[in-house]
Amino acid sequence: MKSRSLILLKNLLRSTSGINVLRYEKDSKKKNRVIGGYAGVFVLYAMLMAYCILTVIGYKQIGIAEASVVMCGVLISVTTFIFTFLKTNGYLFAFKDYDMLMALPFKPSEVAGTKFLYMYFKNLPWVISISLSMMIGYMITVKATFYVFMMWIILSLLLPVIPMIIASAIGALIAAAGSKFRHKQLIQIILTFAVIFLAFASRFIIESIFKENKVADVLTQMSATTGLISKYVVTVSWFNKAISETDILAALLLAVSSVLLFILVFSIVGRSYRKINSSLMAGTSKKNFKMTSQKKMSLINTIAYKEFKRFTGSTLYITNMGTGEVLTLIATIALLFVDPDVIIEGLTNGAPLTKAMLMPSIPFIIYFLVGMMPTTAASVSLEGKNWWIIKSLPINMKDVILGKVAFNMYLSLPFMVIATIVMSIRFRVGMISTILFLILGIALCGFSSLLGMVMNLAHPSFEWENEIDVIKKGASVGLYMLINMTLTCILVVAVVPLAGLIGSVNISCIMILFFALLDFICYKLIVNKKL
């Protein structure tokens, strides 16, 4: 008899992969959406692979090609850790089919373990993209043997297991802690943001260690960084030793510890799995409502308010789409106390850049965080089974869409404005430039909100099993990231020399006009779109 976990895993993958839609769906629109989704994700994989190959070539050129192995291990570990951590609530806990699964003859540990394996298989394409591309780059630059090839492939499949288990365990602890409070969602959101902040801050913590050792040379610093990671991140160290030093024992240690840790953690999680989920999914009802006077709102604001409630009502939604805003706030507060020169030096690894040179990039640096992921990239898809409400109401789709765009503007603009003012003061930017930065910031927030909506309207998905399917893995989200990140990175870099040529005020004016035009194009695309 087949293992029950295997049966469950097979069906989880089958029901969410879109394969069934391609095989059995008669509606060609639905099929095309799945194909479009896959195409979008493959473009992201291709970009990631290109980045990985270029990284290895870069390492070869500065003479540290061997560091590629450690970097591959780090990339796989960090990516799978963050992806798993952000998905734990929704995949491992408080998932839609919880009641159905727990009513079937599964042990809680089987359900938890299978859900973990499901997350593992969902992470696998990212792992393979990183692993294969870095391995190809490494084999070209170092001329490695067949042993290296085999070890690299096998071990990189095992490498994500421990970071994923750690991420799941932290997620379990947060869920367990949250479940003990009445405001469980708020507690979970705060704890999740705290972990995200620590993950982002880790890079600066590592760098501060080197600053104390007065390591200034980039090459020495990078070699030392990889050395330090090898020393302290044991899984990456095993991976490195097994490949670089043909250490079979290290390979075995990685394999055995991954399996043992999986069994250990999921038998522990399994014990309190039912209790945590029951607490998380229990709805509290006070039944003490007294009718009081009600307020009337405009249509756009009532849609925006509904979006606000949707946003704050979902840990997954707020932690995935609100990260940029929280990071902006943290960076803004940090800037009040830390000298901007120190931050520039930290961010650019000591490259010869000054405050004055970076000044024209200020709106784009802030936008890099604020515009990271707008709610609009998923807000239409998130309607899911509620879509009938909007569809059956006597409102123009344009108003619904603009209400959703308005919410993202209400969310992102305050962060953009405060960060722009603080940065302008700390970078000693003149009054005219500050005003131009604020106008550009508004245009950029508009662009982010509208582009997200354009993408979501082009690739809506209403039939999802789990919110994460549209929040994190939706085609619209992937495409938005691809276009927005590429454009922002180009502009952050390009405005510095351009400002040198035509002046900071002129470049700000040109950028305002450019983004106003992009906003207008996106707006036209939205209002002409039929849903």
Add this chain to the structure above:
Amino acid sequence: MKVLEINNYTKDYGAGKKAADNVTLSVESGDIFGFIGHNGAGKSTTIRAVVGVLEFEEGEILVNGHSVKTEPIECKKDIAYIPDNPDLYEHLTGIQYLNFIADVFGIDAVEREKLIKEYADEFEITSALGDMISSYSHGMKQKVALISAFIHKPKLLVLDEPFVGLDPKASIVLKKMMKKLCEEGGAVFFSTHVLDVAQKLCNKIAIIKEGKIITTGNMDELLGDKSLEDVFMEVVENEK
């Protein structure tokens, strides 16, 4: 006066078999119209097209003379729709959801307060309106959905299996409200599996099988001295 006219409505999902095939019927002011059929007969496919949720290519659907295809907003202003399993916004409280609907229909603050209180008291759900919809039972969600349908005084109430999940008192209240709406010049078009309810409540019915209307007309004329159950079985068997 015709509140709803469905003329030759056809819906083909592309599987070869039509989910709705040349459906033609009309609902007049004051009618409580029962739409009866087996599971998968085409009831929900027709209802979803009437309320503008489902696109269709063939046929015409008019609500108070306005075309669902070309004037959807005008039609929806006159309609209130409750699906068989009303998935409401789980992250809103009951009162927030009702305010959302009231805002969409532009109901002023005083009027909505009066109507929400009236209907919520009737359905005995007032004390729960401050709680999240996610904590509601199926029946409570149904009640909130029904209040949201009545607060904007629709001319056509479209309900898909409205009595499923409602407690006995709520069912009685709903029937009373349906009758009141019709007395005030509105009309009700609803699907049901419960033939007893349809027989007692409706003045007109249509029976749909495999996407086709197999019989329609006034309840009294169709039944004669038979029960609706007998008539239903008879026409369905004859169509085999």
